[in-house]
Amino acid sequence: MHMALAAAAVMLISCSATPALAQAQSQPLQLPNPFQGLFKGTPQEQAACAPDADKFCKNMGSDELRVLGCLQRNRQQISAACRRVLESHGQ
16 A cells, blocks of 8 residues: 555656756756956946947847957957956957
8 A cells, every 4th residue: 555655656756847957958958157357347348348349249239258359359459448458358
């Protein structure tokens, strides 16, 4: 009798967990960016690079590390002010 009760409990748990499990599996895994906030810069530095980031790195979203890499790749086209910001941080 206990075996049938245990089997029913397992069946109930697995049936109720299936929709949540299916939903979790359908969404991509979002790992935290350990560098988030590290490359943000001062408000003045952000203002110096914001137009360049908007122009050259619009598809990078808000991932600071990706935007930094994009600005570095476009170093020849970015403004002198933004280039000075990168240089002042060893970039």
